[in-house]
Amino acid sequence: MADLTDLGVAAIRDGVAKGLFTAVEVAEAFNANVAAAQAALNAFIVTTPDAAIEAAKATDARRAAGQPLGKMGGVPIGMKDLFATRGVQTTAASHILEGFEPEYESTVSQKLWDAGAGMLGKLNMDQFAMGSSNETSYFGNVISPWRRNDGGNAPLAPGGSSGGSSAAVSARLCPAATGTDTGGSIRQPAAFTGISGIKPTYGRCSRWGIVAFASSLDQAGPMARDVRDCAIMLEAMAGFDPKDATSLNLPVPEWEAGLNADLRGKKVGVPREYRMDGTDADVLASWDQGIEWLKDAGAEVIDISLPHTKYALPAYYIVAPAEASSNLARYDGVRYGLRDLPDGANLQEMYAATRAAGFGAEVKRRILIGTYVLSAGFYDAYYTQAQKVRTLISHDFRNAFAEVDVILAPTAPTAAFGLGDMVSDPLAMYLNDVFAVPASLAGLPAMSVPAGLNREGLPLGLQIVGKPFDEQGVLNAGLAIESRAGFAARPERWW
Amino acid sequence: MSNYRIHGATGEWEVVIGLEVHAQVTSNSKLFSGAATAFGAEPNTQVSLVDAAMPGMLPVPNRECIRQAVRTGLAINAQINKWSRFDRKNYFYADLPQGYQISQLYHPLVGEGSLEVVLDPKDPEGSTKTIGIERIHVEQDAGKLMHDQHPTMSYVDLNRSGVALMEIVSRPDMRSPAEAGAYLAKLRTILRYVGSCDGNMDQGSMRADVNVSVRRPGEPFGTRTETKNVNSVRFVMAVVESEARRQVDLIEDGGAVVQETRLYDPDKNETRSMRSKEDAHDYRYFPDPDLLPLELDDAFVEKCRASLPELPDAKRHRYEGALGLSPYNAGVLTAEVETARWFEALLTATAAKAGKGEAEVAKQASNWLISELFGALNKLGKGLDDSPVSPEDGAELLALVADGTISGSIAKQVLEKMLESGDGAAAIVEREGLKQTTDTGAIEAAVDQVLAANADKVAEYKAGKEALFGFFVGQAMKAMQGKGNPQLVNQVLKSRLG
Numbered sequence: 001m002a003d004l005t006d007l008g009v010a011a012i013r014d015g016v017a018k019g020l021f022t023a024v025e026v027a028e029a030f031n032a033n034v035a036a037a038q039a040a041l042n043a044f045i046v047t048t049p050d051a052a053i054e055a056a057k058a059t060d061a062r063r064a065a066g067q068p069l070g071k072m073g074g075v076p077i078g079m080k081d082l083f084a085t086r087g088v089q090t091t092a093a094s095h096i097l098e099g100f101e102p103e104y105e106s107t108v109s110q111k112l113w114d115a116g117a118g119m120l121g122k123l124n125m126d127q128f129a130m131g132s133s134n135e136t137s138y139f140g141n142v143i144s145p146w147r148r149n150d151g152g153n154a155p156l157a158p159g160g161s162s163g164g165s166s167a168a169v170s171a172r173l174c175p176a177a178t179g180t181d182t183g184g185s186i187r188q189p190a191a192f193t194g195i196s197g198i199k200p201t202y203g204r205c206s207r208w209g210i211v212a213f214a215s216s217l218d219q220a221g222p223m224a225r226d227v228r229d230c231a232i233m234l235e236a237m238a239g240f241d242p243k244d245a246t247s248l249n250l251p252v253p254e255w256e257a258g259l260n261a262d263l264r265g266k267k268v269g270v271p272r273e274y275r276m277d278g279t280d281a282d283v284l285a286s287w288d289q290g291i292e293w294l295k296d297a298g299a300e301v302i303d304i305s306l307p308h309t310k311y312a313l314p315a316y317y318i319v320a321p322a323e324a325s326s327n328l329a330r331y332d333g334v335r336y337g338l339r340d341l342p343d344g345a346n347l348q349e350m351y352a353a354t355r356a357a358g359f360g361a362e363v364k365r366r367i368l369i370g371t372y373v374l375s376a377g378f379y380d381a382y383y384t385q386a387q388k389v390r391t392l393i394s395h396d397f398r399n400a401f402a403e404v405d406v407i408l409a410p411t412a413p414t415a416a417f418g419l420g421d422m423v424s425d426p427l428a429m430y431l432n433d434v435f436a437v438p439a440s441l442a443g444l445p446a447m448s449v450p451a452g453l454n455r456e457g458l459p460l461g462l463q464i465v466g467k468p469f470d471e472q473g474v475l476n477a478g479l480a481i482e483s484r485a486g487f488a489a490r491p492e493r494w495w
Numbered sequence: 496m497s498n499y500r501i502h503g504a505t506g507e508w509e510v511v512i513g514l515e516v517h518a519q520v521t522s523n524s525k526l527f528s529g530a531a532t533a534f535g536a537e538p539n540t541q542v543s544l545v546d547a548a549m550p551g552m553l554p555v556p557n558r559e560c561i562r563q564a565v566r567t568g569l570a571i572n573a574q575i576n577k578w579s580r581f582d583r584k585n586y587f588y589a590d591l592p593q594g595y596q597i598s599q600l601y602h603p604l605v606g607e608g609s610l611e612v613v614l615d616p617k618d619p620e621g622s623t624k625t626i627g628i629e630r631i632h633v634e635q636d637a638g639k640l641m642h643d644q645h646p647t648m649s650y651v652d653l654n655r656s657g658v659a660l661m662e663i664v665s666r667p668d669m670r671s672p673a674e675a676g677a678y679l680a681k682l683r684t685i686l687r688y689v690g691s692c693d694g695n696m697d698q699g700s701m702r703a704d705v706n707v708s709v710r711r712p713g714e715p716f717g718t719r720t721e722t723k724n725v726n727s728v729r730f731v732m733a734v735v736e737s738e739a740r741r742q743v744d745l746i747e748d749g750g751a752v753v754q755e756t757r758l759y760d761p762d763k764n765e766t767r768s769m770r771s772k773e774d775a776h777d778y779r780y781f782p783d784p785d786l787l788p789l790e791l792d793d794a795f796v797e798k799c800r801a802s803l804p805e806l807p808d809a810k811r812h813r814y815e816g817a818l819g820l821s822p823y824n825a826g827v828l829t830a831e832v833e834t835a836r837w838f839e840a841l842l843t844a845t846a847a848k849a850g851k852g853e854a855e856v857a858k859q860a861s862n863w864l865i866s867e868l869f870g871a872l873n874k875l876g877k878g879l880d881d882s883p884v885s886p887e888d889g890a891e892l893l894a895l896v897a898d899g900t901i902s903g904s905i906a907k908q909v910l911e912k913m914l915e916s917g918d919g920a921a922a923i924v925e926r927e928g929l930k931q932t933t934d935t936g937a938i939e940a941a942v943d944q945v946l947a948a949n950a951d952k953v954a955e956y957k958a959g960k961e962a963l964f965g966f967f968v969g970q971a972m973k974a975m976q977g978k979g980n981p982q983l984v985n986q987v988l989k990s991r992l993g
Contacts, residue, residue, distance in 0.1 A: 214784070329594020
C-alpha cells in the first residue's frame with residue numbers, strides 16, 4: 001500500500017468509504033508522522049493521538065454498520081490552537097492561557113468532528129494570531145519543512161499566523177488543518193509552504209469558540225493540499241450559527257460538487273495597484289504566468305484599478321489592533337489562565353503583573369497601538385479615518401466586481417523568509433500582508449494556491465479574491481490554476 | 496415652575512438637576528446571553544460562558560430586552576431610532592469580565608422624549624412640569640464584588656454580569672429636590688405600567704446617578720457633580736438637598752466645585768468624593784465588532800406600540816372624566832399599576848353585581864378602596880399585593896351595602912372580619928347576624944326607648960337645638976347594634992320629634 005500520509009482529504013474519505021483502508025490505519029500513519037516531526041518542526045503545541053484514533057474507530061464502526069460517514073469521514077486533521085477544544089488545552093500560543101482547558105467546543109471544530117474528522121493535535125501559531133512568521137508563539141517557532149536549494153539549511157518561516165497548520169500540511173503531518181485569517185493568516189502561510197488555503201466570506205464560518213483577535217476580520221478556513229480538499233473541508237466548517245451575531249444566515253453551497261476549472265465566459269481582474277515596488281521578480285513572474293493560465297482556462301483577463309489599495313495596510317494596522325486591545329482585555333488573571341500576584345499586590349498591580357508576564361512582545365505592541373488609536377483625542381484621526389478607508393476599499397472591490405468575476409494577485413510579495421530575518425523590523429514584517437489585507441478589510445472570500453517555485457526552490461502562491469459569497473468562483477479559478485501549474489513539489493524530508 | 500432656592504450667605508442660589516436612571520430590563524435572560532436573571536440567587540449560579548467572558552465567547556442580542564426598551568421609549572413619547580449600534584466601553588475592573596461594557600454611546604436605541612410630573616402628588620391638578628429625556632440606551636450590568644468573605648481577598652459574583660439595563664438620561668430640567676423626586680417616582684410608575692422594569696429600587700433594579708450643580712438664578716450652568724447609584728426617591732431628594740448646600744457653601748467660601756463622581760452616605764446624609772475628573776477613565780468607546788448594527792422595522796415598532804397598556808396619565812384622565820372620580824382619588828388609584836389593576840377588577844365586579852354601569856359605582860368603589868381597605872390593610876402592615884381580600888370579595892361587600900343588607904358602619908366591621916378570617920362578606924353577615932333591620936316596628940321601639948331615656952335632650956331639641964338629631968340617630972343605632980336601616984331610623988325619629 002502506498003503511504004497513507006501522501007493522501008489528501010478526498011482520497012482518504014473515498015478510500016475509507018470504499019474500504020481500501022481503515023480510518024484507524026490512516027490515523028495511525030499520521031500520528032506516526034506527527035510524532036516523528038515534532039522535535040524538528042514544532043508544528044504542534046499539543047498532540048492528541050488518542051483523539052485521532054477514537055474518531056477513526058467511530059468512523060470505522062459507522063462504516064461497518066452501514067451508516068453514512070460524513071463529509072470528512074475518517075480524515076484526521078490538525079486544529080489551530082485558536083479553536084477552543086473541550087478538555088484539550090487551548091492557548092492561542094500564549095503563556096497567559098497556558099494550561100487552559102475549555103469546557104466547550106468551538107462551533108467550527110464541532111462541525112468537523114460531526115462530519116467525521118478526528119483531531120491529531122493543536123497546532124502552533126503566532127500568539128493570538130498576531131504575526132506573519134510564527135515567531136511570536138510562546139511555545140517556540142514553527143520551522144518550515146521547506147529549505148532553500150542553496151544547501152544552506154537556514155530555518156525558514158512557515159508563514160503566519162497559521163504557521164503550524166501550513167508546516168504540518170506541507171510536511172504530511174496531516175492531510176488538512178484549520179486556519180484562521182484576520183489579515184492573511186491562512187493565505188500567506190499557505191503560499192509559503194506550497195499548499196492551498198481559503199478564507200471564506202466574512203460570516204461563513206462561525207467565530208464562536210475561536211479566541212478572538214480582531215472580531216470584524218477573523219474568519220476560519222481550511223488549509224489543505226489542493227483546491228478540492230479545501231472545498232470539502234470548507235463545506236464541513238461553514239454554516240449559520242445563531243451563537244455568532246455576525247454569522248451569515250445562508251445555506252452552505254456544495255462547493256466540491258460545483259468545482260469546474262472551465263473559465264470560459266468568466267472575467268478575471270488584475271489590479272494595477274498591486275504591482276508594487278519591493279515585490280520580488282519571481283513573484284511578479286508567477287503572477288504573469290497565472291494570468292496566462294487563466295486565459296488558457298478560457299477567462300478574459302482585464303486590467304482593473306483598486307485605487308485605495310495603498311491605504312489598506314495602514315488601515316488594517318489600526319482596526320485590527322484597536323479591536324485586539326479590547327478583545328484581549330479579558331485576559332486579566334481574575335477568572336482563568338495565568339495569574340501573577342506579587343506579594344501585597346492590589347488589583348491593578350495584579351493586572352499589570354499578569355499581563356506583563358502573560359503576553360509576548362508582539363501582542364503587547366498591538367495592544368499598545370490599539371489602545372492608542374482608540375484614545376480620546378486620537379480616535380477620529382486614527383480609528384474613524386481607518387473605518388472610512390475600509391469603506392473606500394470595499395467600494396473599490398464593489399466597483400471592480402461590477403466588471404469582473406474574480407481578481408488575481410500574488411498572495412505575498414516574497415517567498416518564505418528566514419526565521420529571525422524580520423523580527424527586528426515589525427514594519428517590514430507587516431508589509432508581508434500587503435496583498436492579503438485588502439480582501440480581509442472587505443470581508444471577501446480569497447484563497448491562495450501554489451503556483452510554482454522561485455529561484456531558491458521555494459513555493460510561491462497566487463491569490464484569487466472573489467465576490468461576497470462566491471467561494472465557488474474563487475475555488476474554480478484556483479482549480480484552473482492548480483490544474484495548469486501541476487505543482488507537485490514537496491519539501492524533502494530532513495526531519 | 497419651582498421657586499426652590501438655597502439661601503446662601505451671599506444671596507439666593509438655584510439648583511440644576513439631571514438624572515441618569517439605570518433600570519434593569521424585565522427579562523428572563525441577560526442582554527447578550529441566555530443566562531437567567533433572578534434576584535437573590537446563590538453567587539455565580541446565573542452565569543453563562545459569555546457572561547464570564549471565556550475565550551471565544553460572543554454576545555448575541557436578546558430580542559426581548561430590545562423590545563422592552565422600545566416600549567419604554569414609546570411610553571415617554573420618545574423617538575425610536577430604527578438604526579442603533581452597540582459600543583464597547585473599555586475599562587478594567589474585577590466585576591467586569593470582558594474588560595469592557597457593551598453599551599450604546601454614539602447611536603442609542605431611543606432618542607428625545609419627555610414626561611410630565613405633578614409636583615404635589617396630593618394635588619394632581621396642581622402645578623405640572625415637563626422634564627425632557629435625552630435618550631434611553633441599553634447596556635450590560637457589571638458583576639458584584641464581595642469584600643466581606645475573606646480577610647485579604649475580594650470575591651466576585653457574576654450573577655448580574657450581562658444583565659440588561661436601560662439607561663434613561665434626563666435633560667438638566669429639574670430645579671428642586673421635589674421635582675427630582677417627582678420625576679423619579681413618575682418614571683418608576685411608567686416603567687412598572689409598561690412592565691419593562693419592576694422598579695424594585697431596594698433590590699437594585701432601579702438606581703439613579705444624580706447630577707447636581709448650582710447657579711445664581713438666570714446665570715449659566717455651574718460645574719456639576721455626579722452622585723452614583725442612589726437607590727430611593729427619598730435619597731435622591733436628600734442628595735440634591737445636601738449636595739446643593741455643599742456646593743453653595745463651597746463657592747461662598749471662595750472655593751470652586753470640582754467635576755467629580757461622588758457617593759451618597761445615607762447614614763450621615765452627605766455625599767463624598769469618589770474620584771475626580773483627573774482620574775476619570777478614558778473609556779475608548781468604539782463600535783462592538785462582535786455585533787451588527789441593530790435595525791428595527793416599522794412592524795416591530797408598531798407591535799411594541801400596540802402592546803403598551805393604558806399609561807398612568809391617560810388612566811388618570813379617564814378616571815376623572817369617564818368615571819367621575821375626584822382628582823385626588825384618580826391620582827391615588829393610578830400612582831401604582833397594581834392599585835389601578837386592583838381598582839379596575841373591583842369596579843368590574845361591583846358593577847356586575849349591581850347590574851349597573853362602571854361609572855355609576857366608581858365613586859363608591861374608589862372611596863371604599865381608598866378610605867376603608869387601604870386603612871385596614873395598613874393597620875395589618877399589608878398592601879394590596881398581599882391583601883387577604885380580593886377585588887371579588889370587595890365587590891361582594893359593596894353589594895351588601897348597596898342593596899341595604901348592611902349599613903356603612905357595619906361594613907367596616909365586616910371588612911375587619913374578612914381580613915381576619917378570609918371569609919366572604921355575605922357569610923360573615925349571615926353568621927354574625929349583622930343584617931340590617933328594616934322592621935319598622937323594631938325601629939320604632941328602639942327610637943321610643945331612646946327618646947324616653949333622654950327626655951331632657953328631647954326638650955332641648957324641641958327648644959331649637961337641632962344638632963341633637965344626630966345624637967338620637969346614634970343612640971338608636973347603638974340600641975340596635977348598628978343594624979337599623981339608617982334611612983328608616985331617620986324617618987321614624989323625624990316623625991316622633993316632628
